[in-house]
Amino acid sequence: MSNQTIAVIDYGMGNLHSVASALEHVAPSTNIIVTSDVSAILSADRVILPGVGAIGDCMAEIRRLGIPDIIQQLNAKNTPLLGICVGMQALMHSSEESGGTPCLDLIGGQVKSFSRNAVFAVSRDESCDSMERLKVPHMGWNQVQHNNAHPMWVNIENNSRFYFVHSYYLDLQDKSAGVGQAHYGIDFTAAVAFKNIFAVQFHPEKSHSNGLQLLKNFVNWQV
Amino acid sequence: MPLAKRIIPCLDVDKGRVVKGVQFVDIRDAGDPVEVAKKYNEQGADEITFLDITASHEGRETTIHTVEKIASQVFIPLTVGGGIRTLNDIRMMLNAGADKVGINSAAVTNPEFVKEAASKFGSQCIVVAIDAKKVSQEGEPLKWEIFTHGGRKPTGLDAIEWAKRMTAYGAGEILLTSMDQDGMKNGFDLALTRAISDAVSVPVIASGGVGNLQHLVDGVKQGGADAVLAASIFHFGEFTVPEAKEYMDKQGVEVRL
Numbered sequence: 001m002s003n004q005t006i007a008v009i010d011y012g013m014g015n016l017h018s019v020a021s022a023l024e025h026v027a028p029s030t031n032i033i034v035t036s037d038v039s040a041i042l043s044a045d046r047v048i049l050p051g052v053g054a055i056g057d058c059m060a061e062i063r064r065l066g067i068p069d070i071i072q073q074l075n076a077k078n079t080p081l082l083g084i085c086v087g088m089q090a091l092m093h094s095s096e097e098s099g100g101t102p103c104l105d106l107i108g109g110q111v112k113s114f115s116r117n118a119v120f121a122v123s124r125d126e127s128c129d130s131m132e133r134l135k136v137p138h139m140g141w142n143q144v145q146h147n148n149a150h151p152m153w154v155n156i157e158n159n160s161r162f163y164f165v166h167s168y169y170l171d172l173q174d175k176s177a178g179v180g181q182a183h184y185g186i187d188f189t190a191a192v193a194f195k196n197i198f199a200v201q202f203h204p205e206k207s208h209s210n211g212l213q214l215l216k217n218f219v220n221w222q223v
Numbered sequence: 224m225p226l227a228k229r230i231i232p233c234l235d236v237d238k239g240r241v242v243k244g245v246q247f248v249d250i251r252d253a254g255d256p257v258e259v260a261k262k263y264n265e266q267g268a269d270e271i272t273f274l275d276i277t278a279s280h281e282g283r284e285t286t287i288h289t290v291e292k293i294a295s296q297v298f299i300p301l302t303v304g305g306g307i308r309t310l311n312d313i314r315m316m317l318n319a320g321a322d323k324v325g326i327n328s329a330a331v332t333n334p335e336f337v338k339e340a341a342s343k344f345g346s347q348c349i350v351v352a353i354d355a356k357k358v359s360q361e362g363e364p365l366k367w368e369i370f371t372h373g374g375r376k377p378t379g380l381d382a383i384e385w386a387k388r389m390t391a392y393g394a395g396e397i398l399l400t401s402m403d404q405d406g407m408k409n410g411f412d413l414a415l416t417r418a419i420s421d422a423v424s425v426p427v428i429a430s431g432g433v434g435n436l437q438h439l440v441d442g443v444k445q446g447g448a449d450a451v452l453a454a455s456i457f458h459f460g461e462f463t464v465p466e467a468k469e470y471m472d473k474q475g476v477e478v479r480l
């Protein structure tokens with residue numbers, strides 16, 4: 001797998017360099033490109049769809065650059081695709097964020113607001129006995145429980161902690177696609193797997209050794 | 224499976240060296256920022272905050288190179304603050320590998336800047352740093368005011384109202400420093416931390432005054448902080464990050480071990 005190319009899709013949103021440098025760290029012999037060029041993305045062996053910020057802006061850029069069509073073609077070719085954070089949310093049916101945003105609808109799921117969830121609103125922080133109300137964004141290191149075995153979980157212990165920062169969470173239609181679950185006031189999907197797609201709410205590139213292991217697994221993943 | 228409280232070592236960096244001032248004046252050298260950041264990363268720090276206290280503009284290039292070096296070797300979140308005044312400053316720091324930027328005096332001079340920054344880059348990367356000092360007298364209701372210029376310049380802004388306003392403008396997190404406690408090693412200003420944490424819906428990082436590990440626990444349990452920041456207890460080898468986490472864990476605070 002040494003001479004493969006991994007494309008990190010650049011649609012102008014967020015810190016793409018940290019994804020690229022984490023990949024370079026775990027796969028030094030791999031060619032990592034950060035690009036919005038259609039042919040470069042389509043000829044890559046693996047593709048990452050990152051993303052931070054508001055989903056309305058992200059989707060606007062994704063559509064402007066023709067990324068929906070690129071992703072359809074990657075799916076047809078069975079190219080491994082890793083979605084990260086808003087990059088994961090963008091693959092769903094729609095999001096409540098930015099006044100309601102239609103997304104790529106590759107996976108049946110709704111992206112919902114923590115703050116507007118009735119159970120979340122009355123939940124208390126269980127991290128110490130002072131039982132504070134929960135803050136939004138959900139920011140920091142939380143545990144991810146493996147719901148299903150997956151090659152992307154190789155050498156990662158069940159309930160390992162990963163770094164999250166998000167105000168909206170994924171509510172999957174078909175729960176069997178959820179391979180990782182986290183809890184913050186409510187249970188929500190932290191990782192989803194569907195055919196050639198693996199997508200995570202957390203940031204593997206910021207999750208120290210567990211995150212680096214996940215990226216390593218992506219480099220080796222045979223769909 | 225609760226979210227862990229974060230422990231954040233802070234690097235105050237002047238002309239490419241980690242320093243630590245007592246009440247922002249007396250400076251001690253604590254090493255090369257890249258080496259220091261790597262050490263904390265290996266120790267299991269949850270994030271790293273890098274505060275550029277170099278006054279001159281010439282120091283900017285050095286800072287960007289240092290941030291790039293840290294970001295290419297340290298795979299945990301990195302916040303960079305100090306001298307962030309324009310959208311271009313933010314873009315440069317994010318491009319260099321910062322995950323979040325801390326905005327301090329520029330928010331006071333031009334509050335709309337926080338709004339613009341949050342709408343341009345997303346709230347998740349906008350940390351508003353608040354330097355507050357107690358201004359109420361003995362026997363009066365507690366009151367804190369925002370100070371700039373390393374605690375020398377009063378602004379007339381009430382700290383609680385300011386924190387609420389900054390959150391409404393899109394700050395994704397508040398880095399709260401007590402200027403009375405900073406460098407004193409007597410613990411956080413817990414009443415201030417509690418007042419701000421209760422007033423806003425975003426995470427609050429308590430900063431200023433940590434002298435022992437119980438202070439970290441107090442910041443979380445009494446102050447209601449979501450994260451605790453400390454510098455000198457880690458820099459000068461009094462405690463390691465794992466020692467801090469073990470202590471907090473024993474006191475019933477959820478941490479990432």
